[in-house]
């Protein structure tokens with residue numbers, strides 16, 4: 450009898466120890482989850498968020514595989530990432546999905562996670578599996594206001610790590626927080642982008658140029674490649690407005706912007722600098738290439754048919770070009786930026802003075818060792 454009680458006590462003690470271990474383990478996971486969430490809440494850029502999730506979730510839950518699917522029906526996420534030069538196509542673990550059916554078919558309009566053995570036919574689209582497939586997985590939908598934003602997908606090489614009907618409190622909580630953060634970040638990115646875009650022409654505005662020019666100069670210094678700047682201004686634009694009306698003027702502005710853009714590379718920057726003025730930054734372009742591009746743009750605009758009702762509007766551009774040639778100097782980038790734009794603007798003034806519908810070269814700006822710059 451006494452031995453039975455002792456055995457029972459031992460069993461109870463061992464149960465209790467097991468429970469205490471689990472409580473201890475869960476309390477540690479909870480603490481790590483809270484720290485993870487606090488850092489997640491502090492992120493505002495989409496690229497940072499993607500890197501954080503893909504980089505840290507593995508350690509947080511001691512996983513073998515993590516992937517993040519983002520639902521992007523209108524290519525907005527792709528546009529955000531591309532404008533930040535983020536290599537989304539080659540980022541392991543990041544999957545951008547255009548087809549909402551993927552989420553609807555698997556999650557059946559629910560926000561509950563799916564758990565179980567990995568089935569390649571069913572789950573391959575959620576993972577970016579290059580070598581070993583996971584044995585068990587958990588797919589957590591990211592949902593806000595009844596809409597799928599994507600899913601967070603966790604995989605383990607251990608077959609009984611994720612089994613049906615197991616408790617999913619931690620992952621439920623994480624998916625909810627992540628959904629809110631993702632929605633906020635996407636809204637923030639949209640706001641950031643729209644506040645840097647000129648609504649009439651669809652190209653970037655002056656604020657964007659002012660942010661980017663210093664980055665481009667830094668890049669030019671790093672890569673030792675020249676950076677050129679074109680200042681482009683529509684000739685006699687006031688006359689166009691006065692003759693054909695403001696709306697026709699707007700139409701000309703949009704068409705001019707679109708034509709300039711077609712002659713630039715995707716990583717060049719085009720911004721509407723003011724009323725009928727545009728500034729383009731041509732990376733990895735010396736003064737010869739810059740004047741060639743400027744000449745091509747000038748000709749294309751002069752040849753364009755700008756139709757307005759029955760009339761044809763003749764439009765020409767004057768363009769000033771200047772180039773920054775990097776040296777080993779420690780010139781302040783803000784000063785180089787100012788001088789580069791100034792040199793292109795002066796060349797534009799010269800083009801206007803020399804008769805308009807022409808390109809003028811404003812010379813090469815080099816960084817000087819004493820911290821100043823000199824136009825050569």
Ligand SMILES: Nc1nc2c(ncn2[C@@H]2O[C@H](COP(=O)(O)OP(=O)(O)OP(=O)(O)O)[C@@H](O)[C@H]2O)c(=O)[nH]1
Nearest residue numbers: 682683684685686687688690695696698699724725
């Ligand atoms: N339609 C339209 N006109 C604008 C816009 N922003 C500025 N403008 C007009 O652009 C015209 C610029 O005129 P000016 O600065 O005299 O220059 P210009 O007539 O092009 O003469 P040059 O530059 O010397 O060849 C002004 O009439 C502005 O009202 C806009 O968003 N839409």
